[in-house]
Amino acid sequence: MRVIYDAVVVGGGPAGTTAAYMLASAGARVALVEKEQYPRTKVCAGGVTPRARALLQPILGPRWNAAVQSAVRSVVVWAQGRSPLRFSGGEPLWHTVSRDVLDFLLANAAAEAGAEVVTGWRVTGVEWGDSVLEVRSPRGVLLARAVIGADGARGVVARSLRIRPQPRRAPALEAEIPVSSAPGWSGEEAWVDHGVVPMGYAWMFPKGDRISVGVSGLTTGNRLRPALRAFLAAHSLDPDAATVRGWMIPVWCRNERVSAGSVLLVGDAAGLADPLTGEGIYYAVQSAALAASALLATGPGPNAGRVYEASLTETLRGDLYWAMILARVVGWSPQLTQEWLQRYPAAFEWLRDVAAGHTSYRQLIHRIGSSRVADLLQGIVADRGSSRGEGTRG
Numbered sequence: 106m107r108v109i110y111d112a113v114v115v116g117g118g119p120a121g122t123t124a125a126y127m128l129a130s131a132g133a134r135v136a137l138v139e140k141e142q143y144p145r146t147k148v149c150a151g152g153v154t155p156r157a158r159a160l161l162q163p164i165l166g167p168r169w170n171a172a173v174q175s176a177v178r179s180v181v182v183w184a185q186g187r188s189p190l191r192f193s194g195g196e197p198l199w200h201t202v203s204r205d206v207l208d209f210l211l212a213n214a215a216a217e218a219g220a221e222v223v224t225g226w227r228v229t230g231v232e233w234g235d236s237v238l239e240v241r242s243p244r245g246v247l248l249a250r251a252v253i254g255a256d257g258a259r260g261v262v263a264r265s266l267r268i269r270p271q272p273r274r275a276p277a278l279e280a281e282i283p284v285s286s287a288p289g290w291s292g293e294e295a296w297v298d299h300g301v302v303p304m305g306y307a308w309m310f311p312k313g314d315r316i317s318v319g320v321s322g323l324t325t326g327n328r329l330r331p332a333l334r335a336f337l338a339a340h341s342l343d344p345d346a347a348t349v350r351g352w353m354i355p356v357w358c359r360n361e362r363v364s365a366g367s368v369l370l371v372g373d374a375a376g377l378a379d380p381l382t383g384e385g386i387y388y389a390v391q392s393a394a395l396a397a398s399a400l401l402a403t404g405p406g407p408n409a410g411r412v413y414e415a416s417l418t419e420t421l422r423g424d425l426y427w428a429m430i431l432a433r434v435v436g437w438s439p440q441l442t443q444e445w446l447q448r449y450p451a452a453f454e455w456l457r458d459v460a461a462g463h464t465s466y467r468q469l470i471h472r473i474g475s476s477r478v479a480d481l482l483q484g485i486v487a488d489r490g491s492s493r494g495e496g497t498r499g
């Protein structure tokens with residue numbers, strides 16, 4: 106007799122491994138299907154915020170330490186030639202991880218919880234059978250009562266069932282360069298340059314004995330390569346020293362259906378990355394936890410999708426709306442944002458609170474609206490208007 110899984114999870118990144126771990130831990134019969142063999146590479150700067158770490162650490166336990174490469178204790182922010190601002194203090198702002206190690210460890214945790222981890226299986230489609238779902242691959246067919254599509258920004262699950270989230274995709278380039286090629290670089294500092302590309306930024310993150318350099322923005326991909334070269338050159342780094350790899354970040358832009366019955370999309374497959382920062386690991390793990398909870402609460406069937414969609418809207422999607430508003434403001438004028446942060450450094454602490462999960466983007470915008478910050482912004486805009494006026498008169 107053929108096995109019918111309670112759930113087949115397609116894709117073994119942070120989203121898929123978390124979903125498989127949670128379902129298997131609750132006693133469900135789960136297969137996690139990944140097209141690559143672990144450890145596999147993933148184009149990613151590997152920044153893990155405190156709120157993401159709070160979700161990952163209970164899954165990994167002490168093995169979390171094996172994935173960590175650096176603790177980022179300060180960040181220097183540039184914007185189009187303005188004086189850089191440095192923010193630091195207290196606990197690490199975020200950690201960086203090696204994604205090949207992190208994802209491998211998460212897959213091991215899912216296996217230990219009881220999930221069958223099937224690697225080297227590229228899923229080619231998912232179809233409705235008589236009463237179960239058929240997950241197809243050239244290596245065979247798996248039968249399931251529910252499917253979690255965790256297969257990333259170009260996922261096949263969404264395509265084959267015509268669940269069509271149309272996230273806005275921010276193209277991104279990333280490369281890792283040896284620390285030795287960046288004299289004077291502090292291993293605990295990150296650099297972020299807004300305004301290198303429209304609606305985006307370039308970064309340098311410490312990653313152990315390497316540095317992740319990259320650029321991403323809501324722009325066409327062919328503008329990124331020259332922007333990255335210019336960013337590296339501006340920081341006295343050899344633009345030819347790095348092997349550059351490209352992928353995309355499906356940043357959230359509007360509510361769209363991300364389920365069909367008991368087929369639920371999570372993480373990048375659902376287009377759930379942060380439009381302000383590009384953070385996707387937190388959203389991958391959190392959406393996977395919501396999807397697993399919905400399936401466990403309702404069992405497979407149309408209710409699973411309804412419960413999952415409602416919980417997403419109440420939590421992640423609701424808040425990503427406010428992140429998108431902030432992203433537009435920052436993208437509209439990185440210089441203005443820089444000036445504002447300079448005059449009101451407390452705002453950086455607020456952003457830090459969001460990254461730590463202590464507050465939400467919604468609450469952050471509320472704080473901005475109900476504080477002196479809004480007056481300051483108006484003041485900056487007025488100052489600029491009058492200095493422009495003086496310039497024309499002169």
Ligand SMILES: Cc1cc2nc3c(=O)[nH]c(=O)nc-3n(C[C@H](O)[C@H](O)[C@H](O)COP(=O)(O)OP(=O)(O)OC[C@H]3O[C@@H](n4cnc5c(N)ncnc54)[C@H](O)[C@@H]3O)c2cc1C
Pocket residue numbers: 115116117118119120121138139140141147148149150151152153226227228229255256257258260261277278279319351352353354371372373374378383384385386387389
């Ligand atoms: C350049 C760059 C830098 C980034 N930096 C950061 C950062 O610093 N911090 C952060 O939080 N986020 C970052 N992100 C975003 C982050 O990488 C993603 O949001 C995150 O990996 C999403 O996790 P996921 O599990 O949904 O998808 P993925 O990590 O993409 O995993 C999908 C998995 O599905 C597998 N798969 C795909 N198709 C199939 C198939 N047909 N059959 C079987 N398996 C399949 C893939 O091999 C992969 O293992 C960055 C992204 C990019 C492109």
